[in-house]
Amino acid sequence: MDAGDAGDTPGSHALAWLATRGWQAFAFQREVWDAVAQGRSGMLHATTGSGKTYAVWLGMLDALLRRHPPGRGAEPLRVIWLTPMRALASDTTKALTAPLAELAPNWTIGLRTGDTPSAERARQDRRMPTVLVTTPESLTLMLTREHAREELSGVEYVVIDEWHELVGSKRGVQAQLALARLRGFHPGLVTWGLSATLGNLESAMHVLCGPHPEPAPRLVQGKIDKTLIIDTLIPPDPGKYSWAGHLGARMQQPVVEEIERSGTTLVFTNVRSQAEVWYQLLLEARPQWAGHIALHHGSLDRATREWVEQGLKEGTLRAVVATSSLDLGVDFLPVERVLQIGSAKGVARMMQRAGRSGHAPGRPSRVTLVPTNTMEIIEAAAARRAAQAGRVEQRTPPDKPLDVLVQHIVTVALGGGFRPEDLREEVTSAWSYRKLTRAEFEWALAFCERGGESLGAYPEYHRIVRGADGVYRVKDSGVARRHRLGVGTIVSDAAIQVKYLTGANIGTMEEGFIARLKPGDHFFFAGRLLEFVRVRDMAAYVRKATRKKGTVPTWQGSKMALSTELSDAVLEMMQRAAQGDFFEPELQAARPMLLTQQRLSQIPTPDTLLVEAYQSREGQHLYIYPFAGRNVHLGLASLLAWRLARVQANTFSISINDYGFELVSAAPFDIAPVLDQSLFSATELMHDVLASLNSSELAQRRFREIARVAGLISTGYPGQPKSARQLQASSALFYEVFRKYDAGNLLLSQAENEVLSQELELSRLGETLQRMRSRRLVFAPLRHPSPMSLPLMVERFREQLTTETLAARLERILKDIETEP
Structure with missing residues (x-):
């Protein structure tokens, strides 16, 4: 049976194409085809490599062929396939092409990302392909086109691949807003998400489909025997x-x-x-x-x-x-x-x-x-x-990030304009903005129109203008250009090009690392040992090194925190060890360390909170092991140190890892509030956390990204990028101006909220304090560092000592432990 006589049964074209390859459809693929045929959106969760792409694509292609039988010419743009990565976009395009070429040879498929050549973009601008594979940023750029509604109103299907990668980020929010816009163009739009690793499938599906989808979306789980x-x-x-x-x-x-x-x-x-x-x-x-x-x-x-x-x-x-x-x-x-x-x-x-x-x-x-x-x-x-056991992490979307909303308002104003009430209704149909208040929307609108309370005197921040017809548009071509260049800043980092003296490009490096280099310094990058020569025109020029040694670059934000699910599983494994169960090969290998921990202290378990105390020439050490991940431990250590110092004036040094943290002070301090667990109170938590940290500095650093996304600062023009130092100075100036003259600016409160929710994970910190109070506290005074406490010492030593000095100090500590009777 070929596509021409496949009939009108849902999935018939898909089955015909699979048959030509000797393949059979899986049950979950047929389930997706049925849902798509009914006009239902949904979410497909199946293991990697099990056929998710063809499950959704063949279902959509089958439905399109029944509604639009292939004629002599190509159909207009009907399907947008969003991917989080450019490399994935290229690979996806190849996968979608095979059935399209056989079932609808006159229909076209195109790829549009930041890497797409300008000539190909121009061809697409003249006539869009039937299927477009793109990224959230490129789709948002398409929405800035004056005739976006006419060009995109024929889109019937949108697929978001690897939805788990986007759902918890601002890029995912950008995708939510783009989908809300497309639904406004085409109310019957069908949206599907693909994922292989998500712990909260139902909620992730509703984030994708919006708060009130009609008809109800379908969650399909692929049951494939994948070893x-x-x-x-x-x-x-x-x-x-x-x-x-x-x-x-x-x-x-x-x-x-x-x-x-x-x-x-x-x-x-x-x-x-x-x-x-x-x-x-x-x-x-x-x-x-x-x-x-x-x-x-x-x-x-x-x-x-x-x-x-x-x-x-x-x-x-x-x-x-x-x-x-x-x-x-x-x-x-x-x-x-x-x-x-x-x-x-x-x-x-x-x-x-x-x-x-x-x-x-x-x-x-x-x-x-x-x-x-x-x-x-x-x-x-x-x-x-x-x-x-299927204990996979959940992904939670950001709650109404106003910087992304400000960017979207300017995007829509560029893309044909909007009436405020229509746009507010559209924005609140996106999951992350379902609780956006009228006051918050009106603040964002006014900020785009007049620059808020403090930027009214500067015309470049009057980005949108209300016309006599009541429609907001962008009138200034400079504003339009800067905005289109800034759409991708949600994912951009301040970086500098690394090039050979010949001009050949090697890659990009964070400017902070390059700034620390002197001419003649050697470093490893792209698998090569390079010699730094100079910086010119926002590029670091290097040559191949003659020496054999060099440093390794570091990148900001590089340390990941242990997830709650994995933390709990680790404690369960340690409980087995505490009970003498070493049957797992890994526990057998870790047995010498675990038995030493048991001999010198205690092994942490899910029901206990281990607290260790140690006295050295440095002073008094306190070790606490909540097993909540390094982000939470940073907030916890700062919080507890501040509370202890409030009772008795003192100065603490802090060290953290994924399992616990160390507080050390040269002067002795009273640990009774730790032992009676009163120090772990969640009362006045936000106030105490903000007081315990340099919250202003943290918020100012976070504000830099917010200002960039909201379009307050520009990353420069092609060939004339701004340096990280310039961006930092610009954002710091805005931050201070807003604090002094526009204290009600909601971008400031967003910066503080993001520090608390993302960097310090305040909700998880509060939950951790509650768990610490509910567990039985086990106190272990140490004569020597335990296997759990020594890694925290090493973390602190690394900031103070050279590699050679650190090695010598560790050797002495370990020797002292071994010689102890």
């Missing part, structure tokens, strides 16, 4: 004491041997600096692998990343060391193994990365966890147990 193998590369002799990175380099040879035994392997790290280090470690162990292994992260030049992606698809690379830049659903069929260096810090992230291997129905996915310290050995077993 997921999670194992651990056990370090040789982990020892009794271990700290962050302690076992890292010792895992070099085991990792190399795993790669040698496997086919194409992806080696994931959590941060770009770690990826650079591990690429060098692999080359150091196997110099003959040069040209057969590669490096991939978001700071590398696009051409380099595309070369690596092509090598993975063709199976010509033995291994690729990567960060989250390869997390998402690009189809790399040759990949057999995934190695995760260190803890993935979350169950969803680990499962997502595992899915990069065996990326096809019926093939097993395997991830091997490579611990870099003993606690990560325990985390590995905990992550496996949590994944098997």
Whole structure:
């Protein structure tokens, strides 16, 4: 049966196309086709590589063919497919092309991202393809076009791929607003989201479809027997004491041997600096692998990343060391193994990365966890147990971010204009703004029109103008240009180009790192050892280095926090150890450390709160282990130190990790409020947290991003970018002006709220305090540092000591412990 005589039964065209390939439809794919045929939006949750793309695409294509039988010419734009990454956009376009070419050969498909050449954009502007694969930023840019309504009103379907990647971010909010706009153009718009790793599917679906969708959306879960193998590369002799990175380099040879035994392997790290280090470690162990292994992260030049992606698809690379830049659903069929260096810090992230291997129905996915310290050995077993139990992290969307709303108001004013009441109704149909008050909307409108209370004298901040017909539009061409250039700033970072003296581009680096370099300094980047020469015209010029040693760049915001789900699973594993159950291979490997912890102190469990005290030449040390992740521990440590100092004047040094925190003071302090747990009160929590931290500095730093998204500061023009220092100075000036002359400016309160909710995770901090009060407190005075406390000491020492001095100090501490009778 071919497409021409497939009949009018829902899914018939899809089945005909699958039959030509000898494939059969899965039950969940048929379920999606039925829902799409009924005009229902929804969410498809299925394992990576199980056929999600064709489930939704074939259903939509089938429905379109029944409504619009293919004629001689191409249909206008009917489908928009949104992806969170450019690399994923290119791969998705290829996947969608195959059935389209056979079932509707006259229909067209196009790709539109920041990488799309201007000539291709111009062709699309003259006539849009039937199917457009794009990103949230590029779709928003399309909404700024004067005739956006006419160009986009024919769109019948929107798909958002990897919805879990967007739903919890401002990019996801940008997508929500774009969908609300498209629904205004076409009330019958059908929207589907795809995901493989989400813990709150129902709520994520409603975020996608809006608060009051009609008809009710359908949640489809793909039940595919997909084997997921999670194992651990056990370090040789982990020892009794271990700290962050302690076992890292010792895992070099085991990792190399795993790669040698496997086919194409992806080696994931959590941060770009770690990826650079591990690429060098692999080359150091196997110099003959040069040209057969590669490096991939978001700071590398696009051409380099595309070369690596092509090598993975063709199976010509033995291994690729990567960060989250390869997390998402690009189809790399040759990949057999995934190695995760260190803890993935979350169950969803680990499962997502595992899915990069065996990326096809019926093939097993395997991830091997490579611990870099003993606690990560325990985390590995905990992550496996949590994944098997389906305990996956939830993603929560931001609540009415006003910077994104301000940007959207200007976008709509550019895209044909709006009447305020119509736009307010449209905006509140997006989930994140369902509780937006009229006063908040009117404030955002006035801010776009007049610049608020303090910017009224500056015409460039009068971005929208109300016409005699009551419609708001953008009249100033300079405002229009700056706005279109700023739409992508939600995801941009202050960066500087890194180039060879010949002008060849290598990638981008955070300006803060480059600013610390002197001519002649050497550093590793893009897998190469480079010598810094000079900075000119916002580019850092380098040459290939002659020496063999150099530093590794660091990137801001690089440390991930342990998720609640994984934290709880780790405590459960430790409880098993406390009860003498070491049957898991990981617990057996960690046994010397756990038994030492039990001998010197106690092993933390889900029902207890371990508090340790230690006296040294530095002063009095207090260790508390809530197991709530480093972000929460930063807020907790600052809060408790401030409360202790309020009772008795004192100065504390703080150290944190994912398991607990250290407070140390040269002067003695009373720990009775800790032991009776009164210090853990949640009363006046927000006031005390703001008082305990330099909240003004944190809010000012957060305001920099808000000001950029809201269009207050420009990142510059093509070829004339502004430096990070210029952006910082501009945002700091706005921050001070608003504080002095426009205290009611809602962007200021947004900055404070984002610090509390995102950087300090205030709600989780409050929940943690409640859990700390409900647990039985176990107090353990220490004669020597315990295996749990020593890593916190090391974190503090690292900020004070050189690598050599740190090693000597640790050696002395460990020697003193071993010689103790």
